[in-house]
Amino acid sequence: MFCYQCEQTTRLPTGDGCASAKGLCGKDATTADLQDLLVHAVKGIAQQARRARALGVPDNDAGAFMLHALFTTLTNVNFNPTRFVTLLHEAAAVRDRVAARCEAALVADSDTAQTAPAPTGPAVDWTPAADLTGLLAQAATVPVNADLARVGADVVGLRALILYGMKGVAAYANHAAVLGYTRDAVFAGVEETMAYLASDPTDMAELLDRALSVGRLNLQVMEMLDAANTGRFGTPHPTAVRVTPVAGKAILVSGHDLGDLEALLKQTAGTDINVYTHGEMLPAHGYPALKAYPHLVGNFGGAWQDQQTDFATFPGPILMTSNCIIEPGPRYRQRIFTTGPVGWPGVRHLADHAFAPLIAAAHALPGFKADDLKTAGPEQTVTVGFGGDAVLGVAGAVVEAVKAGDIRHFFLIGGCDGAAAGRNYYSDFATGAPDDTVVLTLGCAKYRFNRHEFGSIGGIPRLLDIGQCNDSYSAIRIASALAEAFGCGVNDLPLSLVVSWFEQKAAAVLLTLLALGIRNIRLGPTLPAFLTPTLLAVLVERFGIQPITTAPDDIAAALTCA
Ligand code: FSO
Ligand code: SF4
Numbered sequence: 001m002f003c004y005q006c007e008q009t010t011r012l013p014t015g016d017g018c019a020s021a022k023g024l025c026g027k028d029a030t031t032a033d034l035q036d037l038l039v040h041a042v043k044g045i046a047q048q049a050r051r052a053r054a055l056g057v058p059d060n061d062a063g064a065f066m067l068h069a070l071f072t073t074l075t076n077v078n079f080n081p082t083r084f085v086t087l088l089h090e091a092a093a094v095r096d097r098v099a100a101r102c103e104a105a106l107v108a109d110s111d112t113a114q115t116a117p118a119p120t121g122p123a124v125d126w127t128p129a130a131d132l133t134g135l136l137a138q139a140a141t142v143p144v145n146a147d148l149a150r151v152g153a154d155v156v157g158l159r160a161l162i163l164y165g166m167k168g169v170a171a172y173a174n175h176a177a178v179l180g181y182t183r184d185a186v187f188a189g190v191e192e193t194m195a196y197l198a199s200d201p202t203d204m205a206e207l208l209d210r211a212l213s214v215g216r217l218n219l220q221v222m223e224m225l226d227a228a229n230t231g232r233f234g235t236p237h238p239t240a241v242r243v244t245p246v247a248g249k250a251i252l253v254s255g256h257d258l259g260d261l262e263a264l265l266k267q268t269a270g271t272d273i274n275v276y277t278h279g280e281m282l283p284a285h286g287y288p289a290l291k292a293y294p295h296l297v298g299n300f301g302g303a304w305q306d307q308q309t310d311f312a313t314f315p316g317p318i319l320m321t322s323n324c325i326i327e328p329g330p331r332y333r334q335r336i337f338t339t340g341p342v343g344w345p346g347v348r349h350l351a352d353h354a355f356a357p358l359i360a361a362a363h364a365l366p367g368f369k370a371d372d373l374k375t376a377g378p379e380q381t382v383t384v385g386f387g388g389d390a391v392l393g394v395a396g397a398v399v400e401a402v403k404a405g406d407i408r409h410f411f412l413i414g415g416c417d418g419a420a421a422g423r424n425y426y427s428d429f430a431t432g433a434p435d436d437t438v439v440l441t442l443g444c445a446k447y448r449f450n451r452h453e454f455g456s457i458g459g460i461p462r463l464l465d466i467g468q469c470n471d472s473y474s475a476i477r478i479a480s481a482l483a484e485a486f487g488c489g490v491n492d493l494p495l496s497l498v499v500s501w502f503e504q505k506a507a508a509v510l511l512t513l514l515a516l517g518i519r520n521i522r523l524g525p526t527l528p529a530f531l532t533p534t535l536l537a538v539l540v541e542r543f544g545i546q547p548i549t550t551a552p553d554d555i556a557a558a559l560t561c562a
Helices: 029-054 062-072 081-108 110-115 132-139 148-177 184-198 204-233 258-268 279-286 304-313 356-364 368-374 388-392 395-404 421-432 444-448 471-487 504-515 533-545 550-559
Strands: 239-242 249-254 273-277 296-299 319-321 335-339 383-384 409-415 437-442 465-466 494-498 522-524
Touching: 029 062, 029 081, 029 184, 062 081, 062 148, 062 184, 081 110, 081 132, 148 184, 148 204, 148 273, 148 504, 148 533, 184 204, 184 421, 204 258, 204 471, 204 504, 239 279, 239 296, 249 258, 249 279, 249 304, 249 356, 249 437, 258 273, 258 279, 258 335, 273 279, 273 356, 279 304, 279 383, 279 444, 279 465, 279 471, 335 356, 356 444, 383 465, 388 395, 388 465, 388 471, 395 471, 409 421, 409 471, 409 550, 421 444, 421 494, 421 550, 437 444, 437 471, 471 504, 494 504, 504 533
Parallel strands: 249 273, 249 319, 273 296, 319 335, 409 437, 409 494, 437 465, 494 522
Antiparallel strands: 239 383
C-alpha cells in the first residue's frame, strides 16, 4: 500500500506516506489497495460518462455511483475490504452500461461520432479480476504514486492534490444527492476531472489550473449542499444545545449526514428513545426541522478522535453516518452500526434507512439511568446555529461594532481535528485571541474550545459556530458579505483564516479558497505530505499560504498586519 492522503500520514525520512501493512488510521493494506483500484475504476466510468454527456445521453446515475464510490475512499470512512470487492464489480458494470448507452446513441445518430471519440486507456479497458488475489495484483499497478519514477514527485503531488480535492467534492456532493439535490454541471465537472486524471497528465501549469478548477467546482457543490440542508431542514438559528444527558433510552448519531439523522428521528418519534448527536452532527440542533423533534435531546462527547472513549461510555447503540470512524473498541463493538458510505469489518451495516436493528438495540440497552445522572452536575449547553443567514442577519451590528472599534479582528479558526499533539495550537489560538476579537468556527476542530466562555461584544457572541466542515459555504458567504459592507476585498478585511486540516474535504475547501483568491491562510498542524517543496513554494508565492507557528506569535502577526 501507499497512501498519503491525510494529515496523520506516516512521516518518514525516506518519503512521507503510509506504506506498511497498515496505515496510521487503521486502514489495512488490502483495503488501501482496493481503494486505489476503485479510484482507477471511477476514472474509467468518468471517461465513458463524459463521452455519454457529449453525445447527449448523460448518465447521472453513473455520476451518483462515482460520488458514492469516491466517498468510501476518504480517510476514516470505510475499512471493509469486502465492500470494496463488491464496489469494484459494480463499477465495471456501471462503466460498461454507460459505454453501451454511448454505442446506442451513435447508432441513432452516427454524425455525432466525431464529437465524442471512444475513450481509450487502461481504466476503460480494465476488467475486474474474479477474486481478491487477482484484484490486488491489478491494484498494485495503480497506486497514487504509480508514475513517480517517470514523472517525478511534483507531478504526482499535483495529481494527488486534484484527486484528493475530488474526493472532498464527492463527499459534499453525495451528502447533497442523498437529500435529493444534484446538478448536471456538478456531474459534468466530476466526469471531466476524473477523466482528465485518467489521461495521466504531466503539464505542471495545466495541473495547477485544474486544481483551481476543482476548487471552483467545489464552491458550486458547497452551495448545492447548503441549498440541500436549508431546503430540507430550514435555516439554522442560534440554538443552545444540552451537552449533559437526560434519563432514558438513548441512541448516538455521529458523522455528517443530516438525512440519516432525520430518518432516525422519524422512526423513533413517539417511542421512549432519546437521540443524541456526536461529533460533526452537533450543528443539526440548529435546523428548525430537526430541532422540532423533542427527542433530539442533546449532544454527547467530543470530536471524532475521542470516539473510543465516548462510545464506550454511552449506554446505547451508535450510528456512524460518515467519517470519521476508527476501530470500534471491545466495549461497544456489538452496539455500533454503520450506514451510507461507512464500513468496518464485522460491524452491522444498515442500508436505506432500515434502522430497526439499531432501534431494537436501544430498547435492549440500559440508556441513561436517573441515578447515574445525579453525579453529572448541573445542565450545560453550547450554542450552535450561526450559519450564514444567522450571522448576516446581524451584519449591520457587526459592521457598526467594527467601525466603532469594538471589534478589532475576526479569526476563522476551523476545519477538522485529529489526535496529533500539535493540534492544541487551535485551542490556544481561540482562547488566546484578545477580547476585542470574534472567533468564527466550523468543523470538528471547534470541540477543543467550544465549551470555553468567550463572552460577547455589544450583544454579539465572541464565538460563532457556523456548523460542520460541510458548511464552509456559509463562512465564504459571511466573508463576502462583510467585504461588501466594507467596500473592500476579502483579503482586505480584518479577517484571518486559521485552518486545521485533516482529510480530503479540507483539500477541496482549501482549493476553493485559493480559487477565490483568498490569501495568507495559515495551515496546520503540518502541511500535506503530497505537496513537495516545489509545490509549496508555488502556493506560498501565489497565495501566501503560511504554515502555523505558535498561537501567540500567529495572533500577534495577524493583528499587526490588520
Ligand atoms: Fe471532522 Fe472527520 Fe468534518 Fe473531516 S469528523 S475530520 S474534514 O472527516 O469531516 O470535520
Ligand atoms: Fe495513512 Fe491517512 Fe492514508 Fe490512513 S488515510 S493510510 S492514515 S495517509
